[in-house]
Amino acid sequence: MGWLLALPFLLPIAVGLLAFAARRTPPLARAISLIGCVGLLLVAGAIFVQVLAQGPVAAQMGNWPAPFGITLVADRLSAIMLLLVALVGASVAVFALADVDRHRETLGFQGFYQLLLAGVCGSFVTGDLFNLYVWFEVMLIASFALLVLGGDREQLDGGIKYVALNLVSTLLMLMAIGMIYGLTGTLNMAALHQALAEVEQPATLQLLAVLLIAAFGIKAALFPLYFWLPASYHVPPVAVTAVFAGLLTKVGVYALIRTFTLIFPADLGFTRELLLGAALLTMLSGVLGAASQYEFRRILAFHIISQIGFLVLGLALYSPLALAGTVFYMAHNIVAKTNLLLMSGTARRMAGSFDLLKIGGLYRASPLLAAVFFIAAFSLAGFPPLSGFWAKLLLVTASLDQAAYWVAATALVTGALTLFSMSKIWSEAFWKAHPQEPPQTLASLPAIERVQRMAPAVVLVLITLLLGLFPQPLIEFSQAAAAELLNPAGYVAVVLSPSE
Amino acid sequence: MNSVILQGATRLLVALILLFSVYMLLRGHNLPGGGFIAGLIASAAFILYALAWSMREAREALRISPVRLATVGALLSLGSAVPGALQANPPFTGLWLFLGGGDGEKGVPLSTVLLFDIGIYLAVLGSVLALFFTLEED
Amino acid sequence: MESALVIVIGVMTATGVYLMLASNLLCYLFGLILLSNAANLVIFVSGRLTRVVPPLIPKGLEAPPEPVANALPQAMILTAIVIGFGLLAFTLALVVGCYRELGTIDADHMRLAEPIDPDGEH
Numbered sequence: 020m021g022w023l024l025a026l027p028f029l030l031p032i033a034v035g036l037l038a039f040a041a042r043r044t045p046p047l048a049r050a051i052s053l054i055g056c057v058g059l060l061l062v063a064g065a066i067f068v069q070v071l072a073q074g075p076v077a078a079q080m081g082n083w084p085a086p087f088g089i090t091l092v093a094d095r096l097s098a099i100m101l102l103l104v105a106l107v108g109a110s111v112a113v114f115a116l117a118d119v120d121r122h123r124e125t126l127g128f129q130g131f132y133q134l135l136l137a138g139v140c141g142s143f144v145t146g147d148l149f150n151l152y153v154w155f156e157v158m159l160i161a162s163f164a165l166l167v168l169g170g171d172r173e174q175l176d177g178g179i180k181y182v183a184l185n186l187v188s189t190l191l192m193l194m195a196i197g198m199i200y201g202l203t204g205t206l207n208m209a210a211l212h213q214a215l216a217e218v219e220q221p222a223t224l225q226l227l228a229v230l231l232i233a234a235f236g237i238k239a240a241l242f243p244l245y246f247w248l249p250a251s252y253h254v255p256p257v258a259v260t261a262v263f264a265g266l267l268t269k270v271g272v273y274a275l276i277r278t279f280t281l282i283f284p285a286d287l288g289f290t291r292e293l294l295l296g297a298a299l300l301t302m303l304s305g306v307l308g309a310a311s312q313y314e315f316r317r318i319l320a321f322h323i324i325s326q327i328g329f330l331v332l333g334l335a336l337y338s339p340l341a342l343a344g345t346v347f348y349m350a351h352n353i354v355a356k357t358n359l360l361l362m363s364g365t366a367r368r369m370a371g372s373f374d375l376l377k378i379g380g381l382y383r384a385s386p387l388l389a390a391v392f393f394i395a396a397f398s399l400a401g402f403p404p405l406s407g408f409w410a411k412l413l414l415v416t417a418s419l420d421q422a423a424y425w426v427a428a429t430a431l432v433t434g435a436l437t438l439f440s441m442s443k444i445w446s447e448a449f450w451k452a453h454p455q456e457p458p459q460t461l462a463s464l465p466a467i468e469r470v471q472r473m474a475p476a477v478v479l480v481l482i483t484l485l486l487g488l489f490p491q492p493l494i495e496f497s498q499a500a501a502a503e504l505l506n507p508a509g510y511v512a513v514v515l516s517p518s519e
Numbered sequence: 520m521n522s523v524i525l526q527g528a529t530r531l532l533v534a535l536i537l538l539f540s541v542y543m544l545l546r547g548h549n550l551p552g553g554g555f556i557a558g559l560i561a562s563a564a565f566i567l568y569a570l571a572w573s574m575r576e577a578r579e580a581l582r583i584s585p586v587r588l589a590t591v592g593a594l595l596s597l598g599s600a601v602p603g604a605l606q607a608n609p610p611f612t613g614l615w616l617f618l619g620g621g622d623g624e625k626g627v628p629l630s631t632v633l634l635f636d637i638g639i640y641l642a643v644l645g646s647v648l649a650l651f652f653t654l655e656e657d
Numbered sequence: 658m659e660s661a662l663v664i665v666i667g668v669m670t671a672t673g674v675y676l677m678l679a680s681n682l683l684c685y686l687f688g689l690i691l692l693s694n695a696a697n698l699v700i701f702v703s704g705r706l707t708r709v710v711p712p713l714i715p716k717g718l719e720a721p722p723e724p725v726a727n728a729l730p731q732a733m734i735l736t737a738i739v740i741g742f743g744l745l746a747f748t749l750a751l752v753v754g755c756y757r758e759l760g761t762i763d764a765d766h767m768r769l770a771e772p773i774d775p776d777g778e779h
Binding site for chain 3: 149176197198250
C-alpha cells in the first residue's frame with residue numbers, strides 16, 4: 020500500500036528529473052514525459068479502485084508510525100483529485116507537444132511540468148500539514164519556472180506579480196502552521212482533528228482559521244485575494260495556462276476543504292459566514308471581470324475565479340448535499356476549464372490572435388473545434404444536460420434546503436453572466452466573419468499537430484458529455500465523498516491505527 | 520579580484536573545506552551534520568575559488584555543469600528508495616549493510632540513508648553553484 | 658525569553674509588511690526576507706525554549722538520559738529555511754530579470770501584461 024500512495028509524487032519527480040536531464044534532446048524528453056503521464060494515470064486509477072473498494076487508505080513513510088512519521092492518506096476526495104490530475108496532466112502534456120516551442124523545451128519545460136504534477140499530487144495525498152506546505156512550495160517553484168520560462172517581457176511582468184502574492188500566502192501558511200504546532204504539538208491532520216477539538220481557546224482557533232483562510236484563499240484566488248490571477252494567467256504559453264487553470268487554484272480549494280472539515284472542529288463562530296461571503300463575492304466579481312474583457316484567454320482567466328466561488332460555496336454551506344456539489348463541481352470544472360483553455364490556444368493558432376475583435380470565422384474553419392468549444396463552454400455556463408448543469412443543480416438545491424434564497428439567486432445570476440461571456444466568445448470568435456482574411460482551417464495544419472491539439476480536447480469533451488448524460492455514478496460518488504468529509508472518523512482511524 | 524594573499528590562501532583552504540564537507544556528510548547520521556549542510560560547505564569552497572580566481576576557472580574546477588550535478592544528486596536520492604522497494608518495505612525505510620562485521624564489531628556501516636544523504640549533498644552543491652554562477656555572470 | 662522573542666517577531670513582521678507594501682520591488686524583497694525569518698522564529702518559539710542538550714542519544718542507550726530539546730521544530734525550520742532560500746534566490750533573479758528587460762523595478766510602472774487602454778475602447 021505504501022508504495023502505491025507514494026507513487027503519485029515519486030513517479031513525476033523521477034520522470035521530471037530524467038526529462039530535465041534529457042532537455043537538450045526534446046524528442047527523448049517528450050517520450051519520457053508522456054510515459055510518465057501514462058504511468059501517473061495508471062497509478063491514480065489503481066488508487067481510485069482501492070479507495071472505492073475499502074474506503075480511506077493510509078501509509079507511513081519510512082515505517083515511522085503516525086503521528087511521528089510522514090503520513091500519506093487517500094480518501095474519496097483525494098482519489099478523485101488524483102485521477103483528475105492524471106487526466107489533465109496527460110491531456111495537457113499531449114497538447115503541449117504542439118503548443119510549447121522548442122526553445123522552452125530545451126530550457127526544461129517537460130521537467131518543470133512533471134515537477135508541477137508531483138507537487139499537486141503530493142498535496143492531495145499528504146496527511147500532514149507541514150508536508151502540505153512543502154508540496155505547496157514544490158508546486159509553487161515549478162509554477163514560477165513554467166510561468167517565466169522563455170522570459171518574454173510580458174511573462175516577466177505577469178510572473179513577478181504571481182510570485183509576489185503567492186509568497187505572501189506561503190508565509191501566512193507557515194506562521195499558522197507554527198502556531199498550530201505550538202498549540203497542539205502535532206501537525207498530523209488526523210491527530211489535529213482530535214487535538215484541536217480539545218483546545219478551549221476559541222479566539223486562538225479563530226485567529227488560526229482566519230490565517231489559513233487568507234493563506235489558502237490567495238492560492239485559491241478567493242475574493243478579495245485574487246488579483247494575481249488575472250495579472251498572470253494569460254502570459255505563459257497556452258498549455259501552461261491550461262494546466263494552471265485546471266489544477267493550481269483547485270489545490271487551494273482542496274486545502275480549504277481539508278482545513279474546515281478535518282482539522283478544525285465543526286463550528287468556529289464566524290468562519291463559515293466569512294467563507295460564504297467570500298464565495299458569493301468571488302462568483303460575482305469573477306464573472307463581472309470576465310464580462311468586461313475582450314481577450315479570449317483573459318475572459319477564461321476571470322471565469323476561473325468565478326468558479327472558485329462555486330467550489331467554496333459548497334464548503335461554506337456545509338451540508339452533505341453542498342459538499343457533494345463541491346466534489347461534483349470540481350470534477351466538472353477541472354475537465355471543462357482545461358478544455359476551454361486548450362481551445363483558446365488552437366483558436367489563436369488558426370486565427371492569429373487572442374483578441375476577440377481581431378478574430379472570427381472559426382466555425383466555418385473548423386466545425387469540430389466549434390463543437391468542442393460549444394459543449395465545454397455551455398457546460399461551464401450550466402446548460403442542461405451538460406455536466407455543469409448537475410453541478411450547479413446540486414449547489415443550488417443545497418442552498419434552497421437551507422432557505423438561503425439569495426445564495427441561490429447569486430448562483431443563478433452568475434450562471435447567466437457566464438452564459439453572456441461564453442456567447443460573446445462564440446459570436447465573436449466562431450460565428451462572425453474574420454475581419455481580415457479567413458482563418459486557417461484545422462485541416463490545413465500538419466496531421467501530427469492536428470492530432471496533438473484535438474485528441475486531448477475530444478477526450479475531455481467526451482468526459483464532459485458523459486458526466487452530463489450519466490451523472491448518477493458521479494453524484495453517488497460525490498455524496499459518499501461528502502459523507503466521508505463530514506464524518507472523518509474513518510479517516511482518522513486509518514491514519515492513527517498501528518496497522519501493517 | 521586579483522589578490523595574491525587571497526589566491527595563496529584559497530589554494531590551501533579549498534582543499535580543507537572540501538575535506539571538511541565530506542567529514543560533515545559522513546558523520547551526519549548520528550551527530551550534527553548531514554548532506555544539506557555538507558553541500559553548503561562544499562559550495563562555499565567553490566564560491567571562494569570563484570572569488571579568488573574567476574567564475575570561469577571555478578566552473579572548470581568543478582568539471583561538470585552544476586545543473587547536471589544537481590540532477591544526478593536528486594536522482595541518486597530518489598534511487599535510495601529502490602533497495603527498500605525490492606524488499607517490499609514501506610517507501611524510504613532505511614536499510615543497513617555492515618561490511619566486515621562480526622565478533623562484537625559492527626564493521627563499516629553502509630546504508631540507503633547514506634546514499635540519500637550523498638544525493639542531497641550533490642543536489643545542494645549543484646543547485647547553489649548553479650544559482651551563484653547565474654547571478655554572478657552577466 | 659519567549660516574550661522577548663515574540664516582541665522580536667512582531668517587530669520583524671511589522672517591518673516586513675511595511676517594506677512589502679512599497680512599490681519598489683527591492684523593498685518588497687527585503688520585506689519578504691524579514692517576514693520569512695519571522696515565520697521561522699514563530700515555529701522556533703512554538704517548540705518552546707528550553708536550556709537543554711541537543712536531542713542526541715549517547716551510545717548504548719535506547720532513550721536520552723535527560724530532557725532534550727525538541728528536534729521537530731528545528732527540522733521544520735531547516736526545511737522552511739531551505740525552501741525560503743530557494744524562493745528568495747528565484748525572486749531575486751526574477752527582479753534582476755525585470756530590471757534588465759523592463760528597465761524598472763517599480764511595480765506601479767509594470768503594466769505590460771495588463772495594459773491600460775488609452776482610448777478606453779475595451
